[in-house]
Amino acid sequence: MAFDFSSVAREGLPAPSGRFTGHPPFLFVGGNNAEEMVPVDDLRAAADAVLAREGASMGMYNVHSGPQGHRGLRDFLSGKLKRYAGIDCPADDIILTSGSLQAMDLINEVLLAPGDTVLIEASNYGGVYPRLAKCGVHAVSVAVDADGMNMDALETELARLQAEAVRPKYIYTIPTVHNPTGTILPRARRERLLELARAHDVPVFEDECYADLVWTGERPPALMALDRDARVIHIGTFSKTIAPALRVGYIAAPWDMLSRILSVKADAGSGALEQMVLAEYCPRHFDAHLKRLNAHLEAKLDNLTAALDECFGTSVHYTRPPGGIFLWVRMPDGVDTDRLNQVALAEGIAINPGSEWSREEGRKQWIRICFAHPPQDVMRDGIARLAQVCHAEFGVPEVSGNRHL
Amino acid sequence: MAFDFSSVAREGLPAPSGRFTGHPPFLFVGGNNAEEMVPVDDLRAAADAVLAREGASMGMYNVHSGPQGHRGLRDFLSGKLKRYAGIDCPADDIILTSGSLQAMDLINEVLLAPGDTVLIEASNYGGVYPRLAKCGVHAVSVAVDADGMNMDALETELARLQAEAVRPKYIYTIPTVHNPTGTILPRARRERLLELARAHDVPVFEDECYADLVWTGERPPALMALDRDARVIHIGTFSKTIAPALRVGYIAAPWDMLSRILSVKADAGSGALEQMVLAEYCPRHFDAHLKRLNAHLEAKLDNLTAALDECFGTSVHYTRPPGGIFLWVRMPDGVDTDRLNQVALAEGIAINPGSEWSREEGRKQWIRICFAHPPQDVMRDGIARLAQVCHAEFGVPEVSGNRHL
Numbered sequence: 001m002a003f004d005f006s007s008v009a010r011e012g013l014p015a016p017s018g019r020f021t022g023h024p025p026f027l028f029v030g031g032n033n034a035e036e037m038v039p040v041d042d043l044r045a046a047a048d049a050v051l052a053r054e055g056a057s058m059g060m061y062n063v064h065s066g067p068q069g070h071r072g073l074r075d076f077l078s079g080k081l082k083r084y085a086g087i088d089c090p091a092d093d094i095i096l097t098s099g100s101l102q103a104m105d106l107i108n109e110v111l112l113a114p115g116d117t118v119l120i121e122a123s124n125y126g127g128v129y130p131r132l133a134k135c136g137v138h139a140v141s142v143a144v145d146a147d148g149m150n151m152d153a154l155e156t157e158l159a160r161l162q163a164e165a166v167r168p169k170y171i172y173t174i175p176t177v178h179n180p181t182g183t184i185l186p187r188a189r190r191e192r193l194l195e196l197a198r199a200h201d202v203p204v205f206e207d208e209c210y211a212d213l214v215w216t217g218e219r220p221p222a223l224m225a226l227d228r229d230a231r232v233i234h235i236g237t238f239s240k241t242i243a244p245a246l247r248v249g250y251i252a253a254p255w256d257m258l259s260r261i262l263s264v265k266a267d268a269g270s271g272a273l274e275q276m277v278l279a280e281y282c283p284r285h286f287d288a289h290l291k292r293l294n295a296h297l298e299a300k301l302d303n304l305t306a307a308l309d310e311c312f313g314t315s316v317h318y319t320r321p322p323g324g325i326f327l328w329v330r331m332p333d334g335v336d337t338d339r340l341n342q343v344a345l346a347e348g349i350a351i352n353p354g355s356e357w358s359r360e361e362g363r364k365q366w367i368r369i370c371f372a373h374p375p376q377d378v379m380r381d382g383i384a385r386l387a388q389v390c391h392a393e394f395g396v397p398e399v400s401g402n403r404h405l
Numbered sequence: 406m407a408f409d410f411s412s413v414a415r416e417g418l419p420a421p422s423g424r425f426t427g428h429p430p431f432l433f434v435g436g437n438n439a440e441e442m443v444p445v446d447d448l449r450a451a452a453d454a455v456l457a458r459e460g461a462s463m464g465m466y467n468v469h470s471g472p473q474g475h476r477g478l479r480d481f482l483s484g485k486l487k488r489y490a491g492i493d494c495p496a497d498d499i500i501l502t503s504g505s506l507q508a509m510d511l512i513n514e515v516l517l518a519p520g521d522t523v524l525i526e527a528s529n530y531g532g533v534y535p536r537l538a539k540c541g542v543h544a545v546s547v548a549v550d551a552d553g554m555n556m557d558a559l560e561t562e563l564a565r566l567q568a569e570a571v572r573p574k575y576i577y578t579i580p581t582v583h584n585p586t587g588t589i590l591p592r593a594r595r596e597r598l599l600e601l602a603r604a605h606d607v608p609v610f611e612d613e614c615y616a617d618l619v620w621t622g623e624r625p626p627a628l629m630a631l632d633r634d635a636r637v638i639h640i641g642t643f644s645k646t647i648a649p650a651l652r653v654g655y656i657a658a659p660w661d662m663l664s665r666i667l668s669v670k671a672d673a674g675s676g677a678l679e680q681m682v683l684a685e686y687c688p689r690h691f692d693a694h695l696k697r698l699n700a701h702l703e704a705k706l707d708n709l710t711a712a713l714d715e716c717f718g719t720s721v722h723y724t725r726p727p728g729g730i731f732l733w734v735r736m737p738d739g740v741d742t743d744r745l746n747q748v749a750l751a752e753g754i755a756i757n758p759g760s761e762w763s764r765e766e767g768r769k770q771w772i773r774i775c776f777a778h779p780p781q782d783v784m785r786d787g788i789a790r791l792a793q794v795c796h797a798e799f800g801v802p803e804v805s806g807n808r809h810l
Contacts (some may be wrong), residue, residue, distance in 0.1 A: 051449045260418060
């Protein structure tokens with residue numbers, strides 16, 4: 001008789017996973033990227049060159065670079081952070097991680113204990129909620145608007161917590177191409193956020209995972225670039241710019257924090273091969289590739305909004321984001337997006353219902369649509385089918401693609 | 406003024422890390438491998454071929470294979486586990502991980518809560534102790550001898566715990582090339598371990614990280630191969646056979662357990678590039694490479710023992726292991742290896758003192774010497790210097806290399 005692992009499993013675990021049976025045909029979820037834009041030939045050349053030169057060093061954990069990760073890639077990052085985000089950060093104050101999720105987990109491991117409080121944007125990356133719940137912390141939601149985190153709301157929450165003698169462990173924010181709303185926090189708000197953080201002596205956790213994908217307007221300096229008292233912990237990733245399956249993220253932070261992160265990073269190093277390949281590829285190709293990628297993503301967004309306009313007409317609302325890979329869409333009145341998600345999934349259409357990505361009131365009327373991965377014709381077809389499913393379930397939109405549904 | 410992160414760091418963290426300043430010249434620690442044996446040319450060819458064919462799939466998390474990792478590599482592993490370890494495990498019941506340390510962390514996350522009890526070998530992989538301490542569990546030591554874990558000792562401890570109404574969460578063992586002693590648990594003991602586990606209804610956590618590195622005698626079937634009631638969780642890695650910096654490990658386990666592991670593996674997948682390259686490389690080259698590697702490691706062990714015999718004579722004792730990358734050495738009477746470690750490190754010689762790798766009585770007279778990485782001449786030089794340091798501090802060995810020290 002088979003052993004029963006439920007008899008020894010820890011309490012409070014998530015439900016066991018089901019078997020993976022492939023992705024639905026219309027995949028509008030996940031931080032996947034355009035497969036047609038993965039720079040395969042240049043990555044091949046980089047892999048060949050770097051393996052020929054440095055391949056043997058993989059016989060050693062961390063390929064002679066020490067626990068912070070491949071030195072060449074950290075050198076590139078130091079330059080990239082300066083050019084793209086205005087950040088002065090030496091390679092010595094950067095740690096490479098297994099994706100930015102490991103970066104987030106390490107930061108939480110250093111700072112968070114059960115009962116602690118953190119401040120986060122009221123609409124947020126869905127993966128943040130289970131992580132904070134696992135740490136046993138109180139996540140205080142700060143309202144967002146068309147310019148990102150609302151600073152008056154932040155000031156109010158900080159004052160309220162101060163009155164309760166609670167010092168939050170950090171203010172977490174995705175300031176540049178906010179997830180899921182796509183907004184960019186203006187420079188003035190960034191300055192004010194840092195002032196508030198200073199006044200309340202709270203660290204700032206800046207997540208710039210999507211920040212390189214800006215194609216409209218100016219990208220303001222990162223919070224870390226504007227910080228004058230070394231309180232900002234900054235994370236980023238190559239998942240959105242090169243390929244998500246590579247799993248290379250990074251943390252830039254003052255050594256006072258980085259040295260603590262390093263002491264809990266007990267994984268014998270993140271994967272070196274992908275770091276080596278990126279270290280070879282990026283100095284030559286990153287900037288030009290990003291330019292091409294952003295133009296391509298913008299065209300995919302055009303395709304998505306055209307499909308939405310055609311199939312949903314004026315029944316949906318959205319603000320066109322200045323970059324990124326997702327669109328935050330307010331569905332027609334009367335639509336419950338949790339229910340829509342269920343019926344759409346049964347038809348092979350995967351979307352993120354607002355309840356997974358927000359704690360704002362009215363969130364159940366919103367969905368997040370990721371547009372980077374689906375080929376253009378699949379995207380149009382998927383949105384048309386979503387409109388049909390939505391009409392069948394909720395009676396809206398009434399007209400789709402000039403056809404009465 | 407710089408923000409003070411000590412004011413927000415969680416309690417109970419390890420001390421902050423120091424800056425990495427390079428490795429000591431005589432590096433006898435760490436699971437590093439022979440750099441001269443990393444199969445660079447075949448890995449280059451594999452990288453080139455697999456990127457040309459599948460590179461674009463990196464635009465998707467987990468490259469279309471789902472959260473368990475690259476399907477091709479899991480197929481290879483299913484076959485390898487059968488051929489090398491006698492295990493029948495379909496690719497569907499394997500998860501690829503970021504090194505076997507992530508495998509260990511995931512298993513602990515599913516099973517362990519503060520106050521729990523586990524059974525472990527009394528001498529052990531040093532990284533196990535801080536991990537179990539972090540989980541807040543009681544680790545009960547089971548004595549080891551020349552044949553690995555002592556089954557009478559295991560029976561005694563299980564009975565004692567039963568009398569206290571404590572059901573351990575698992576029996577953790579490194580049965581094949583035990584770390585640090587290098588022993589192989591004979592088949593009869595494996596059968597008995599499984600009987601005891603059955604009698605006490607406890608899962609078995611089998612760590613076969615080094616098991617492919619056996620060059621002397623027969624490798625017995627893995628515990629998982631002998632298990633008749635699906636209670637064994639088996640982990641392994643490519644770190645010891647191909648390259649540690651790749652960070653590709655795996656878990657083979659009954660789906661009842663694997664589905665729980667999968668539900669806590671919240672990292673958006675382990676690195677796909679290294680999985681793709683191994684999936685391409687291994688079916689063609691793994692067996693032949695392993696044969697060459699094992700012959701090479703055996704020659705390095707010969708070099709190490711010759712150096713020890715020459716420099717320490719009969720003042721040290723060791724049992725020649727049938728495989729692996731480390732030698733467990735009893736230093737001369739009167740030597741405190743914690744102190745030896747300090748003075749040796751000051752001379753650029755890194756060893757593992759027994760106190761970090763054992764809870765046995767007398768452990769402070771032992772050291773672990775890793776012999777896979779140092780070039781042969783560096784190894785001989787390092788052991789000669791270690792003898793000099795040891796002599797200078799403790800007066801032993803009295804004679805080294807036929808020279809009075």
